[in-house]
Amino acid sequence: MTKKLMTLISLFLALFFLSFTIGRYPISPGTVALILFSKIMVVPHSWSAGMETVLFTIRLPRILAATLVGSALSVSGAAYQGMFRNPMVSPDLLGVSAGASFGAALGMLLAFNSVSTQLCAFGFGLTAVGITYAVGALLAQKGEPVLTMILGGIIIGTLFSSFVSIIKFLADPYNTLPAITFWLMGSLATINLSDLRVAVWPILAGTLVLTALRWRLNVMSFGDEEARALGVRTGLLRLTVIVCATLMTATAVSISGIVGLVGLVVPHLARLLVGPNYTHLIPVSLVLGALFLLGVDDLARVLFSVEIPLGIVTSIIGAPFFLYLLVNTRKGWV
Numbered sequence: 399m400t401k402k403l404m405t406l407i408s409l410f411l412a413l414f415f416l417s418f419t420i421g422r423y424p425i426s427p428g429t430v431a432l433i434l435f436s437k438i439m440v441v442p443h444s445w446s447a448g449m450e451t452v453l454f455t456i457r458l459p460r461i462l463a464a465t466l467v468g469s470a471l472s473v474s475g476a477a478y479q480g481m482f483r484n485p486m487v488s489p490d491l492l493g494v495s496a497g498a499s500f501g502a503a504l505g506m507l508l509a510f511n512s513v514s515t516q517l518c519a520f521g522f523g524l525t526a527v528g529i530t531y532a533v534g535a536l537l538a539q540k541g542e543p544v545l546t547m548i549l550g551g552i553i554i555g556t557l558f559s560s561f562v563s564i565i566k567f568l569a570d571p572y573n574t575l576p577a578i579t580f581w582l583m584g585s586l587a588t589i590n591l592s593d594l595r596v597a598v599w600p601i602l603a604g605t606l607v608l609t610a611l612r613w614r615l616n617v618m619s620f621g622d623e624e625a626r627a628l629g630v631r632t633g634l635l636r637l638t639v640i641v642c643a644t645l646m647t648a649t650a651v652s653i654s655g656i657v658g659l660v661g662l663v664v665p666h667l668a669r670l671l672v673g674p675n676y677t678h679l680i681p682v683s684l685v686l687g688a689l690f691l692l693g694v695d696d697l698a699r700v701l702f703s704v705e706i707p708l709g710i711v712t713s714i715i716g717a718p719f720f721l722y723l724l725v726n727t728r729k730g731w732v
Contacts, residue, residue, distance in 0.1 A: 472687025474643035475661025489647040489661035492551035496558035497526025498651040523648030584655035584709025604646035612676035659716025
């Protein structure tokens with residue numbers, strides 16, 4: 399596992415550096431290296447001020463955001479799949495993406511600034527999951543609690559998606575509606591360092607907690623009865639995992655928009671590499687998610703003369719893998 403993880407980290411670091419050279423304004427790898435090195439030591443200044451502005455004002459925030467969002471969605475997806483013992487589960491299972499979409503659309507309709515819109519998306523993402531969890535808790539005694547929560551998430555997600563449709567119907571078709579539509583497609587084009595300073599803390603906190611709970615996630619994969627027999631408080635653990643994964647996903651969605659299938663596809667790729675043991679699965683999912691989304695964002699920037707929304711590219715890449723999962727689901731959960 400260590401060798402595979404180190405290989406992934408090496409690939410990520412290489413792509414992280416190469417991403418600085420990719421874009422409409424080409425900068426050679428040697429110049430990028432000199433500019434980055436100049437922040438540590440004094441080197442001969444042979445580049446224009448515009449190059450330094452592109453690197454640190456435009457590309458650095460975007461590269462860091464792709465790393466942060468990709469790792470957050472992947473770790474959340476891995477945690478959800480183990481918690482619900484279902485290979486088809488993704489981080490938006492309980493309605494967080496639909497709630498965040500409604501919050502962002504509402505913020506744009508009310509002409510909020512970008513920070514307020516992100517906070518609105520974050521708040522409604524958490525609200526949607528809170529409603530789902532409350533519905534699941536109320537109906538848990540009438541059936542399987544996990545199944546009840548999943549069905550509740552589907553209903554709440556559909557409800558908030560309907561709210562988004564209402565806002566799109568009411569929005570100004572020349573200004574607000576295009577902004578809402580573009581946000582729903584997912585993009586990192588407008589990200590800045592201020593956004594990242596706020597987003598990094600909830601994602602970091604959620605990742606640390608899920609990493610600390612990794613052995614309990616292994617136990618939960620065998621089912622609630624077996625976990626309780628081994629002394630795990632399944633209700634508290636499920637609530638903790640849902641809170642952490644929701645916090646990470648809501649934060650990621652609030653700054654990037656809807657980036658589909660990352661939390662579904664990447665955990666499965668990680669599981670193919672290192673198996674279902676969460677001691678290995680969480681760190682590999684984290685690095686692989688960052689590597690995956692950073693690579694996809696680079697493609698979105700250079701494939702065509704006009705930048706493609708990030709969510710479209712991830713869906714095009716993830717859809718064939720999703721079909722593969724549908725074909726092989728009957729083989730069982732591991």
